[in-house]
Amino acid sequence: MVVNVLIFLYGYSIGGYVNVFIFRYGLIPANVFSASPDTDIADRMYPFLTSMFLHGGWLHIIGNMLFLYIFGDNVEGRMGHFRYLVFYIVCGLAAALFQFVTNIHSIIPMVGASGAISGVLGAYMTFYPRSKILTLVPIFFFIQFIHIPAAVFIFVWFLIQFLSGLGTLNVPKETGGVAFWAHIGGFVAGLMLARFFDRRPYARGAPTGRYFH
Numbered sequence: 632m633v634v635n636v637l638i639f640l641y642g643y644s645i646g647g648y649v650n651v652f653i654f655r656y657g658l659i660p661a662n663v664f665s666a667s668p669d670t671d672i673a674d675r676m677y678p679f680l681t682s683m684f685l686h687g688g689w690l691h692i693i694g695n696m697l698f699l700y701i702f703g704d705n706v707e708g709r710m711g712h713f714r715y716l717v718f719y720i721v722c723g724l725a726a727a728l729f730q731f732v733t734n735i736h737s738i739i740p741m742v743g744a745s746g747a748i749s750g751v752l753g754a755y756m757t758f759y760p761r762s763k764i765l766t767l768v769p770i771f772f773f774i775q776f777i778h779i780p781a782a783v784f785i786f787v788w789f790l791i792q793f794l795s796g797l798g799t800l801n802v803p804k805e806t807g808g809v810a811f812w813a814h815i816g817g818f819v820a821g822l823m824l825a826r827f828f829d830r831r832p833y834a835r836g837a838p839t840g841r842y843f844h
Contacts, residue, residue, distance in 0.1 A: 632696050632703075634746055638684045639692045657740025658682035660731045678740075679731075683723035685742035694743045702748070702755045709758050710828045718828045722750020722820045729816020733796075741810050746817035749792075753821025756785045758829070790816055 642649045658678040686692035701802075707715040726746020760782035796811035 632700055635684055635686070635696060635699075639686045642685070653685055653687070653742055654742050654767070656681040657732065657742045659728050659740050660737045662737050662738075663731065663822075664735075679724055679727045680720070682727060682740070682742050683744050683747050684840070686744070687742055691743060693750055698753065699744065703751050705759065706751050706754045706825075710754075710833065711830045714828045714830060718754065718824060719747050719751065721824065722817045723747030723752075724815040725820035726750065726810075726817030729819075730810045730813035733812040734799075741813065743810065743813075746810070746813035749814045749817035750821030750824070752785050752788070753790075753818045753823075754758050754825035755824040755826065756782055759823060770813055789815070 642652050644651060658676060662678075663675050673694065704713075706718075710718060714718055720732070723746050726749060727741065730741055730746070760780065762781045763778035764781050764784040766777060766779045766784060792811050792814045795809065798811075799805055
């Protein structure tokens with residue numbers, strides 16, 4: 632969270648040069664293969680990593696950091712600091728790769744931590760499917776807060792990402808928007824890898840401590 636916030640504040644501090652910064656370190660799928668033959672392979676590949684620490688605006692980073700804070704601390708407690716860091720980066724790379732292969736000709740830079748955070752959601756669903764998430768739910772003309780099992784909350788979230796991702800498959804390469812396939816790729820990677828990064832004997836249940844919402 633600190634690294635994400637500091638990089639965002641740096642981009643905010645350079646004013647009009649932030650677009651140059653984002654185009655330099657964001658992942659532009661079309662550039663991976665269309666770059667000059669003299670371009671070093673590392674220069675083609677590093678945006679897969681650096682893009683996950685960039686954000687496009689205040690709402691973008693606040694939303695991502697809120698989800699990371701809500702779901703990340705219990706997953707980190709389950710994995711341990713170093714394993715959690717490796718897991719987070721691996722899920723972020725998987726998310727970037729998934730978005731890349733589904734939108735390979737895009738000339739729009741992909742930025743954001745949401746792919747890696749989606750992996751954290753996958754791990755949370757694996758470790759704590761029955762924990763309760765305090766959720767804002769509109770019921771007709773009323774809005775109520777109710778506790779929903781994490782497995783239900785995250786499944787509905789994933790379904791929305793998948794259906795939204797299907798709607799982006801035929802959009803023009805010049806069109807920006809939400810990188811839904813990065814969310815899907817990160818989430819699937821998190822589901823698949825969570826148990827390998829668990830430092831404790833596997834036990835399903837709710838995390839100890841406070842409720843999350």
